[in-house]
Amino acid sequence: MQNGAENCVYKEIFVIGAGAMAEAFIRGMTERKVLNPEKIHVVNRSRAERTELLSALYGVTIETSFEPAAETDLVVVAVKPADVATALAAVQPFLHGQPVLSVAAGVTLNYLSEQISGCSPVVRTMPNIPVAVLAGSTAVSFSDGLSEEQRQGIVFLLGQLGEVVEIPEDMMGAATALSGSGPGFVSYFLEAMENAAVSLGFSPEMARKLLLQTVVGTAKTLGEWGLSPAELRQRVTSPGGTTHAGVSVMNEKDLGSTVLEALRAAAARSAEMGQQYAAMKK
Ligand SMILES: NC(=O)c1ccc[n+]([C@@H]2O[C@H](COP(=O)([O-])OP(=O)(O)OC[C@H]3O[C@@H](n4cnc5c(N)ncnc54)[C@H](OP(=O)(O)O)[C@@H]3O)[C@@H](O)[C@H]2O)c1
Missing domain, CATH: 1.10.3730.10 (ProC C-terminal domain-like)
Structure with missing residues (x-):
C-alpha cells in the first residue's frame, strides 16, 4: 500500500459509530492508504445502511458485535457525547490495554477512563468539520499510559485528516473555540x-x-x-x-x-x- 503505513504502529482498528466523523476518519485512513481497509472494523448502533455504505465506499469490515475489538490495537469512539458511556461499556470486555480514542466534544479524559475502569489508556480529540475533506484541524490530548510510539502513531493517523496539534487537556475549550x-x-x-x-x-x-x-x-x-x-x-x-x-x-x-x-x-x-x-x- 503505503504512504508510511509500514511505520505506523497501528495495524488493525475498531471504530464504534458509522456517522460523519467515523466516515471522515475511515476516508483518511483508506484514501491515504495507511491502513488496510479490511483491517478497519466498524460497528454501528442501528443503521445498517451506514455500515453498508462505508463498506461499499471504503472496503471496511462490518461488525455486528464488539468482540472483534479484542483483536485490534486501537479503538476509535465516534459517537455523540451522550452515547459514549454505552459504547464504552459495550467495548470494555474486549479491551486489553489498546488505546481508546474519542472524538466526542466535551468528553474528558477522566470520564473516558472511568467508563472503562482504567483498563486502557485514553485519547481525547477535537476535530473540526474540514476533516470530512481531509483538510481538518485536530487538537489531541493523551492520558498517561501510552508509549511514545503509540502517541506518535495516533498523531500520524490523525495527520491523515489534516493538521494535528497536541495540547494539554485544559486547553481543549480554547481549541474548541479556535478550530x-x-x-x-x-x-x-x-x-x-x-x-x-x-x-x-x-x-x-x-x-x-x-x-x-x-x-x-x-x-x-x-x-x-x-x-x-x-x-x-x-x-x-x-x-x-x-x-x-x-x-x-x-x-x-x-x-x-x-x-x-x-x-x-x-x-x-x-x-x-x-x-x-x-x-x-x-
Ligand atoms: N460532525 C462534526 O463536525 C464534529 C466535530 C467535532 C467533533 N465531533 C464529535 O464526533 C462525534 C460523532 O459525531 P458525528 O457527527 O459523526 O455523529 P453522527 O453522524 O450522529 O454519528 C454517530 C454514530 O454513532 C452511532 N452510535 C451511537 N451509539 C452507538 C453505540 N453504542 N454503538 C455503536 N454505534 C453507536 C450512531 O449509530 P445510529 O445512527 O445507528 O444510531 C451513529 O452512526 C460526536 O461526539 C461529536 O461531538 C463531531
Missing part, C-alpha cells in the same frame, strides 16, 4: 464579505467564486511563504492604498477585540457544556 468553531467563524466573515460584495454589485455566485479562492489562496501563500498573517497583511498594504483604507475601517471598529470576545465566549460556552455534561452523567 472547532473556527470554520463557523470564518464562514461568518465570508458571509459578511459576500453580502458586502453583493452591495457593490456582484452576484452572490461571482462573489463566492472570488472569495473562496481568496481564502484558499491566502492560506496557501501563508503556508508556502512561511509568513504570519500580520506579515502578509503588511506586504499587501501600501500606505494610502486600498487595503489600508479597508483595514483602517476594521481597526476603527476594533475587529481584534470583537474576535477576542467571540473566542472567549465560545471557550466559556465549551467549558460550561462540558460541566453540564459531566454533571448530567453523575
Whole structure:
C-alpha cells in the first residue's frame, strides 16, 4: 500500500459509530492508504445502511458485535457525547490495554477512563468539520499510559485528516473555540464579505467564486511563504492604498477585540457544556 503505513504502529482498528466523523476518519485512513481497509472494523448502533455504505465506499469490515475489538490495537469512539458511556461499556470486555480514542466534544479524559475502569489508556480529540475533506484541524490530548510510539502513531493517523496539534487537556475549550468553531467563524466573515460584495454589485455566485479562492489562496501563500498573517497583511498594504483604507475601517471598529470576545465566549460556552455534561452523567 503505503504512504508510511509500514511505520505506523497501528495495524488493525475498531471504530464504534458509522456517522460523519467515523466516515471522515475511515476516508483518511483508506484514501491515504495507511491502513488496510479490511483491517478497519466498524460497528454501528442501528443503521445498517451506514455500515453498508462505508463498506461499499471504503472496503471496511462490518461488525455486528464488539468482540472483534479484542483483536485490534486501537479503538476509535465516534459517537455523540451522550452515547459514549454505552459504547464504552459495550467495548470494555474486549479491551486489553489498546488505546481508546474519542472524538466526542466535551468528553474528558477522566470520564473516558472511568467508563472503562482504567483498563486502557485514553485519547481525547477535537476535530473540526474540514476533516470530512481531509483538510481538518485536530487538537489531541493523551492520558498517561501510552508509549511514545503509540502517541506518535495516533498523531500520524490523525495527520491523515489534516493538521494535528497536541495540547494539554485544559486547553481543549480554547481549541474548541479556535478550530472547532473556527470554520463557523470564518464562514461568518465570508458571509459578511459576500453580502458586502453583493452591495457593490456582484452576484452572490461571482462573489463566492472570488472569495473562496481568496481564502484558499491566502492560506496557501501563508503556508508556502512561511509568513504570519500580520506579515502578509503588511506586504499587501501600501500606505494610502486600498487595503489600508479597508483595514483602517476594521481597526476603527476594533475587529481584534470583537474576535477576542467571540473566542472567549465560545471557550466559556465549551467549558460550561462540558460541566453540564459531566454533571448530567453523575
Ligand atoms: N460532525 C462534526 O463536525 C464534529 C466535530 C467535532 C467533533 N465531533 C464529535 O464526533 C462525534 C460523532 O459525531 P458525528 O457527527 O459523526 O455523529 P453522527 O453522524 O450522529 O454519528 C454517530 C454514530 O454513532 C452511532 N452510535 C451511537 N451509539 C452507538 C453505540 N453504542 N454503538 C455503536 N454505534 C453507536 C450512531 O449509530 P445510529 O445512527 O445507528 O444510531 C451513529 O452512526 C460526536 O461526539 C461529536 O461531538 C463531531
